[in-house]
Amino acid sequence: MTAKILVVDDDSSHRTMLKAVLSAEGYQVQEADDGDTACRAVEKYLFDLVLMDLRMKRMDGDAAQKKIAVISPGTPVVIMTAYGSVRSAVEALKGGAHDYLTKPIDVDELRILVTKTLHHRMLEEENLNLKERLDARFDFGEIIGRSPSMRELFETLALVAPSEATV
Amino acid sequence: MPMGIHLDPGGSSAGDQGSTRPAHIHSRATVYLGMTMAVYEAARQSDLHHAMIMGGIVLALGGGGIYFFIVLRSYYLLNRTLQETRDYTRQVIASMVHGVLSIDTGGRVVSCNRQALFLLSMPATTIDPIDLKTVFDFQETGIAQTIDQGVPVMNREIRYHRDQDDWLPLLLTVTPIQDEAGNRNGAVVVLRDLSEIKRLEAQVRRTERLAAVGRPGAGVAHEIRNPLSSIRGFAYLLGRDHGKETPQREYADVMVREIDRINHVVTDLLDFSRPMVLEPEATMLSDLVDHVVSLVSADTKTHGIDIHVDCPTGMPPVSLDPNQITQALLNLMLNAINAVETGGAVRIRTSVLHEGEGVEVQVEDNGHGIDPEVQEKIFEPFYTTRERGTGLGLAMVRKIAENHDGGVGVESPPPGKRGGTRFTLFLRNMQTRAIP
Structure with missing residues (x-):
């Protein structure tokens, strides 16, 4: 499954460039020209990563990122900043951004960061999924037994169930 | 004393001693003496009169004495009060941070305080009265108008030239002195040192x-x-x-x-x-220099450049912004390293200036030197002789130095040397800013 990335930047050339670079890497890229549009896109679709400019005319990256965190809490947001100052980056990270990049974007750095973030996101999701599945599948509610020894048995069952090993 | 003596006829009298009749002194003879009292009365009157005059004189003398004593006493008290008031006024004027002078109508200084002498850099012990006309231009400053017409000069900024290229910004206020009758007899000149405000x-x-x-x-x-x-x-x-x-x-x-x-x-x-906010803190300059040297040590090792650090460790801490000064020194060091070839030497030296006014850091190299016509421009932004330089390194050094109320200068070749360059960074100690 190809990862879906939302590129948010009010500079259309920059957006085009990012789309070209990320598409060439094999990602599915969607564009948004400001924070407001980005929020609506996040409401509609599930993205694996949002790459967003910090300074935009209608809704800046800081506000949009906070909104996205509410709409889709699991989606990592990477902020791009042109100031190159530590302060703006710290502000972005404090606001809940996953990471940040400084403009002009170093494409190699971008590629590595995207891969890393997606991998992180994938692991997180997988972890969550497994936990859910574990809870759903090994709900031993129908077997009667509350004594400690029975509970120990349920735990052992849950542990060995997913494996192919003979018990 | 004049008096009449009447003798009784039957009796003998002292006046009849020469008579022929045998002296027969009758024992029952009566002598009547009549005296006129007028003379006596007059004498008594005169006595009384005399006594009264004497009494009057004594009384007058006593009163005069008491009066004299009172007058003397009040004179003494008055004098003491006057002296105290005078001393107090003198102390108040002497303690003023502003220079105060009083001049007569001819422009001669009648009195002045220490600060005035200090500001005008005049010796404290002058016998001749100072003629203020030789110090200020009376027409230009408006002092002439104050003396002649009583128009005060209010807060006029003037430049007082101490010598050829050293001048002091002063704020001048001149008000006329008038007695109760309205006669003008001079003016009071107040001088305020504006150099700190100007800075x-x-x-x-x-x-x-x-x-x-x-x-x-x-x-x-x-x-x-x-x-x-x-x-x-x-x-x-x-x-x-x-x-x-x-x-x-x-x-x-x-x-x-x-x-x-x-x-x-x-x-x-x-x-x-970016506006630089100065965050001064007490810094050991020797530590800072060591830090800068350690930052460039990798560069100097690869190029085989010797670094001499001449920095006394016993120097008192200096109040400066350590981040900014690190950057300034780093820029100077990198500049020096770029100027020398392999095997060259860079020397960094620190010294405290007299009275702790500030510190001086010198970075000297034995490299190719800087042409005199270029020396003016090297501190300008974007001036560079290096292919890859942005021309902001030395401009930054100057900015940092000025931020510390100091400056940076260049000597190429340094005095007494045949080649190389010496940069001198002067930094004013932020805490001990001189207040005269």
């Missing part, structure tokens, strides 16, 4: 000017870096489609490098124009 004003102006550049600078950064980012990304993409060692790939790489160079300039310019 702060200059600092504020400089900060404002830099802030004015810095504010749009942030917006400009965005406007420049966005397109740079696009071009850089596309150049990367274009190069990627071609194999390594192809000219297209090489061109694309050059584009990326050049964009990075532009970005470097933008970054430097932004750093340069």
Whole structure:
């Protein structure tokens, strides 16, 4: 499954460039020209990563990122900043951004960061999924037994169930 | 005393002693003596009169004495009060931070306080009265008008030239002295030293000017870096489609490098124009120098450059912004390292200036030196002789020095040397700013 990335930047050339670079890497890229549009896109679709400019005319990256965190809490947001100052980056990270990049974007750095973030996101999701599945599948509610020894048995069952090993 | 004596006829009398009749003194003879009292009365009157006059005189003398005593006493008290008042006034005037002078109608100084003498750099012990006309231009400053017409001069800024190239900004106030009858007899001249205010004003102006550049600078950064980012990304993409060692790939790489160079300039310019907030703290200069030397040690090792540190460890801590000074010294050191060839030497030396007014750091190299006509320009932003330099390194040093109310100078070759360059960074101690 190809990862879906939302590129948010009010500079259309920059957006085009990012789309070209990320598409060439094999990602599915969607564009948004400001924070407001980005929020609506996040409401509609599930993205694996949002790459967003910090300074935009209608809704800046800081506000949009906070909104996205509410709409889709699991989606990592990477902020791009042109100031190159530590302060703006710290502000972005404090606001809940996953990471940040400084403009002009170093494409190699971008590629590595995207891969890393997606991998992180994938692991997180997988972890969550497994936990859910574990809870759903090994709900031993129908077997009667509350004594400690029975509970120990349920735990052992849950542990060995997913494996192919003979018990 | 005149008096009449009447003798009784039957009796003998002292006056009849020469008579022929045998002296027969009758024992029952009566002598009547009649005296006129007028003379006696007059004498008594005269006595009384005399006594009264004497009494009057004694009384007058006593009263006079008491009066004299009272007058003397009050004179003494008055004198003492006057003396105290005079001393107090003198102390008040002497303790004033402003210079105060009183002059007569001819412009001669009648009295003045220490501060006035200090500001006008005149000796404290002058026998001849100072003629203020030789110090100030009376027409230009308006003192003449104050003396002649009683028009005061209020807060006029003047430049007082102490010598050829040293002048002091002074705030001049001149008010006429008038007696109760309204006669003008001179003027009071008040001098305020404006140099500290001027210095702060200059600092504020400089900060404002830099802030004015810095504010749009942030917006400009965005406007420049966005397109740079696009071009850089596309150049990367274009190069990627071609194999390594192809000219297209090489061109694309050059584009990326050049964009990075532009970005470097933008970054430097932004750093340069960003208003610098001074955060002074007590710093051991020797520690700071050691830190800077350790930062450049990798560079100097690869180029085989000797670094001599001449920095007394016993120096008292100096109040300065350690981050800014580290950057300034680093720039000077890198500059020196660039100027010397392999096997060269760089010397860094620190010294405390007299009375702890500030410190001086000298960075000296034995490199190729700087031409005299270029020396003026090296501190200007964007002036560079290096191919890859942005020309902001030394400009930054100057900015930092001025931020510390100091300065930076260059000598090439240094005095007594045949080649090389010496940069001298002067930093004023922020805490012990001189207040005269």
